[in-house]
Amino acid sequence: MDNLRKTLGCLLLFLFAAVTSTYAQVAKQYSGTVTDADSNEPVIGVNVTLKDAQTGTVTDLSGKFSISAPVGSTLLFSYIGYVTKEVKLGTNTSLKITMQEDQNQLSEVVVIGYGAVKKSDITGAVASVSSKQFKDQPVKRVEDILQGRTAGVAVTSVNGLPGGTVKVRVRGTTSLNTSNDPLYVIDGIMSGGLDVNPADIQSIEVLKDASATAIYGSRGANGVVLVTTKKGVEGKVQIYADVAIGVSNILKKYDLLNAYEYATALKEYNGISFADDEMEAYKNGSKGIDWQNLMLQTGISQDYKLGISGGTAKNKYLISANVLNMTAMTITTKYQRAQLRINLDNELTKWLTLSTKINASRTHSHNGGIDIMNFLNYSPTMEMKDPVTGVYNMDPYNSVNGNPYGARVANYGDSYVYALNTNMDLTFKIMKGLTLSVQGAANYSHVPSYSFTSSLAKPGQISGMENASRMNLFWQNTNNVTYNTSFGDHHLTATAVFEASGAEGRNLKLTGSDLANEFVGYWNAKNAKTRDGENGYSAEAIVSGLGRIMYNYKGKYMLTGTFRADGSSKFQKKNKWGYFPSAAVAWDVAKENFMSKQNIVQQLKLRASFGVVGNQSIGAYTTLGMLAPTNYDGYGSDAIHTGYWTGNLATPDVTWESTYQYNIGLDTSVLDGRLSFTAEWFRKDTKDLLLRKPAPQYNGGGSFWVNQGEVRNSGVEFTITATPLTDKDIFGWETSLNASYLKNKIIDLAGSDFIVGENYTSIGGGPIQIKKVGYPIGSFYLYEWANFNDQGANLYKHQSNGSLTTNPGADDLVTKGQAEPNWTFGWNNTFTWKNWTLNLFINAALGQDRLNVSRYAMGSMAGVYRFISLSDAYYKSWDKVANKADAVYASHKNSDNRNYPDSDFWLEDASFVKLKNISLTYNIPKKITKVADIQLSVSAQNLFTLTKYTGMDPEVYSESDYGFNGVDMGSYPVPRTFTFGMKLNF
Known part of the structure; x- marks a missing residue:
């Protein structure tokens, strides 16, 4: 009996200890704070759950939590965008948890x-x-x-x-x-x-x-x-302020003849002599004009940003403002931009949310345009002003264009854009997986512009003014029904949309010339001797219905199909509707069972797609027959009569341009996402090109549109993203490299072999670009330069028999070069060490050409440019070099010499590699400042360029026929900018 009693006593004691131990574990209370590992800010809404159990809680607005859990158990901390963290519980009940962003x-x-x-x-x-x-x-x-x-x-x-x-x-x-x-x-x-x-x-x-x-x-x-x-983000109010101050300058200037060299060359070539005291003044620099220093300056930019966001679980807001002030590198040019954005998200009920976005902006450009090529050709020996009249003089020796300095300081212009964009989106949660979004938007812009021309700008200039105004209204209504569902291993998303949009435009212009006085500039219409005005109105609309189905099986087999129908007011009745289907499939091989035993490859997805898309970028009334009014003098009287001539011929058969696209892609991700690679092959065949053709004069002239011709773009693309080093406290490195190869070719031109582009009559010569079957868009149409003859004159190749001539004809023009690059590259690198971040960003373009018309103008004595201003054109000319084999430029003395702007002598390889950005930032966390997170930065944009191109910048160009690039007629270069910034996050 005693033994039984002892046994029962021990058993009861054991059960009591077990029960009390279990009770103690269940009753243990843990509390703490969850913060972001980088910013040290609290993370709101983190799910805190007991592993292998259903109990849990979430962090509050301060990132705090409290939960009961047994000692020795494990808590899971999870939140979208962060790496899930496991914490094993001990006797310490006060926890400090940091979470790392999951990239x-x-x-x-x-x-x-x-x-x-x-x-x-x-x-x-x-x-x-x-x-x-x-x-x-x-x-x-x-x-x-x-x-x-x-x-x-x-x-x-x-x-x-x-x-x-x-x-x-x-x-x-x-x-x-x-x-x-x-x-x-x-x-x-x-x-x-x-x-x-x-x-x-x-x-x-x-x-x-x-x-x-x-x-x-x-x-x-x-x-x-x-x-x-x-x-806006739920939680406490977040405020940021950002200030960036930049200084800009020209990365590269031309080496021009100074005043003394220019005067010497004038005497040598044109027999124009200057007095000895003038030559001495030019030589010692006390007299003469350095046009580049006069017209160019250091640019200044000031960029201010301020934002505030926050809210509750049901109501969130973001308000931001931006003010940008820029003084350009050309004198008198300024640019200003001010923006205000308000984004609101409101949960009105459990089944209805409202998203509101409002963006207001104002931009102002003062003296925006400039002709750099003009001042590069102006004489450094001329007198700037007439001392009696104050009129800015013309160049007596070189350019016949107006005084570039006078055009900047005597004339002026201002243009503005006032814009208000509003967007409201109501989303109804109809049932599980089914939503309806009703979105409406209205974008309004007012674009006034004003210009004034002074009689002082150049001799013989008649004063004038112009006031123009354009008002645009765009509206859009989108009704989107989306159904998301999963059944077993299948996932389906179906979308159906009805959409309507439209635009209206109104314009008004008033011009006046021969002003009675010039004191009030462009506010001077009443005092103009001659006045004129015009106005216009246009409206267009498009109605659309579309559907899309996305199907996914086990995350490894995917199918997407879309169909859209558009009805446009731009086309006439029988062609008003266009239909645009597409289909795509994908297979993620990494999800197959035979890949399940490896843990290196997370994604190995193959993709293929085909579809048709359209282009309707023509005027609102392009397909209608239209008459253009004109005024003409009455016969034998001073009366002015209005008449009409053919502007547009009616083209009821014109319809959409259609682009047929094919794409094959590969996406890979390995090493838990630390290395990813994407490759694409594509082909785009654009058919039924919208071509504008001139109408014969016997039919009244004008022009009309047709659907004829085909263009093909094909190429490959590669993107590599890697994180070689991940520990920023030791050293972190993220890098991304992309490369693209593009081949553009014209397949058909409405049965023609070629279409010649427009002439550049301002510099003489003939057409310099051509659209030709078998060649890329933006090809050049030029004489083929061969060498110099024994007298230093330019020789060109006869295309008919290969012989050389100093006087080529139209039959000697050849198609060569291309404006667009074959290859483009971008390489972005971010290095981190503790609170330091270094970014290096490089981009490149290979295989593009530029016709350097600026060099032609500075290096030739032809046409409107009557003398040379480029240093090499003088010192490396046939006339100056001892060894004629070293001559780069033809003789300026030989009367048989002919310089043509439409010659491949001026066509240059404009491939380049640019260091687009290098920036260094240092972050001071709030736990040190006690006020805000502070980021200090210094950066440089366009720090250097590697290129063979002799112009200011191989990237820029002067727009040519229909916007094709490749012609440099003194385009304003992209500046080199040094920026100093400070950001504060409160």
Whole structure:
């Protein structure tokens, strides 16, 4: 009995200990704070759960949590965009948890137009740029973000002026007579440009193949650029301030003859002599004009950004403002931009949300345009002004154009853009997986411009003024029904959209000349002796219906099909509708069972797609027969009569340009996402080209449009992204390299072999570009320079028999060179060490040519440029070199010498490699400053360029026939800029 009693006692004691131990474990309370490992800011809404159990909680607005858990158990901390963290619990009940951003998860969801999809499920060619890739760089416009960062996207500056034109091409030039610009879509609303503060951008996606772009139908032929702006974040108020100050200068100037050298050359070639005291003054520099120093200056930029965001789980907001002031490198040129954005997200009920986006902006450009080629050719020995009248003199020796300095300081102009963009989106959660989005937008812009011409600008100049105004209204309504469902291993997303959009434009212009006085500049119409005016109105609309199905089986077999129908007011009844289908398939081999035992390859996806997209970038009334009014003098009287002549012939059969696209792609990701590789092959066949043809004079003249011709773009693209080093406390390195090869070729030109481009009558010569079957768009049409003859005259090749001549004819013109590059590259590197970050960004273009008309003008004594100003054209001419084999320029004395601007002597290889950005930043965390996270930065843009091109900048160009580039007529170069910045995050 005693033994039994002892046994029962021990058993009860053991059970009591077990129960009390278990009770103690269940009752243990743990609390703590979750913070971001980089910013040390609290992370709100983190899921805190007990591993292998259902209990859990979330962090509050301060990142704090409290949970009951047994000692020895494990807590899981998980949140979208962060690496899930496991913490084993001990006796310490006060926890401090830090979470690291998961770069792979952050890039998973990609916007694809009318929806979003996980990156792993994409079947088309989509390039994505996140804000992280440019947040530490002083970008001032969205196009700067795209340049060099996305394979297949070529970004070229037409000029480097503040607010200047930038050309974006996605997979080449497809159209000859219509726009080649991509479609821009900002937060789901189609836009005519990229009027967005870069600091407001969350991500940019570029849709490149038909599988991705066919959803936009007749507007998708040139690619689609989707911009998604940031939203407010739930939690405490976040405030940021950003200040960047930059100084800019010309990276490269021409080596011109100084006043003494110019005077010496004038005497040598033209027999013009200067007095001895003048020559001495030119020699010692006390007299003479350095035109480059006079017209160019150090540019200054001031970029201020301020933003505030926050909110609750149901109501979030983001408000941001940006003010940019820029003084250009050319005298009197200024540019200003001010923007205000308000983004609101409201959960009205459990089944209804409202998203509101408002963006207001104002830009102002003062004296925006400049003719650099003109001042490069002006004489350094001339007198600037008439001392009696104050009129700016013309060049007595060289250029016959007006005084470039007088044109800048006596004349002036201002242009403005006032824009208000509004966007509201109501989203209804109808049932599980089924949503309806009703989105409406209205974008209004007012574009006034004013110019004044002074009688002092040059001799004989008649004073004048011009006031012009353009008002545009664009509206869009998009109704999107999307159904997401999963059943077993199958996932389906179906989208149906009805969309309507339209645009109206009004313009008004008033001009006056021979002003009674010039004191009030362009506000002077009443005092003009002669006045004229004109106005106009246009309206267009498009209605669309579209559908898309995305199917996914086990994440390894994917299928996407889209169909869109567009009805456009631009085409007449029988061709009003266009239909644009596409299909794409993908197979992720890495998800197959035979790959399950390896852990190196996470993705090995093969893709293929085909589709048709369109282009309807013609005028609102292009297909209608139209008469153009004109005024003419009455016979035998002073009366003015109005008459009409044929402007446009009616073309009811004209329809959409259609681009048939084929794409094959490969996506790989290895080593847990630390190394990824994408390769693409594509072909774009654009058929039924919209060509404008002249009508014969016997039919009344004018022009008409036809659907004839074909252009092909084909190529390959490669993108490699890697994170070789991941520990930023030791050393971190992220790198991304992209490369694109593009071949452009004209297949057909309405039965013709070629179409000759426009003449550059301002410099003489004939047509310099040609559209020719078998050659790329932007090919040059030039005389083939052979060498110099024994007297130093230029020799050109006769194409008929190969003989040489100093006087070639039209039959001797040949097609050669190309304006667009074959290869483009971009290489972005980010190095981190503790609180330091270094970024190096390089882009390159290979295989492009430029016709350097500026060098022709400075190096020739021909046409309107009557004398030379380029130093090499004098010292390396046939006349000056001892060894004639070393001559670079022809003799300026030989009367048989002929310099032609349309000669391949002036055609140069303009391939280049540019260090686009190098920036160094240092982050001071809030835990040190006690006030805010502070980031200090210093950076340089366009620090150096490697190129054989002798012009100022191989990247820029002067727009030619229908916007094709390749001709340098003194384009404003992209400046070298040094920027100093400071960012504060409160």
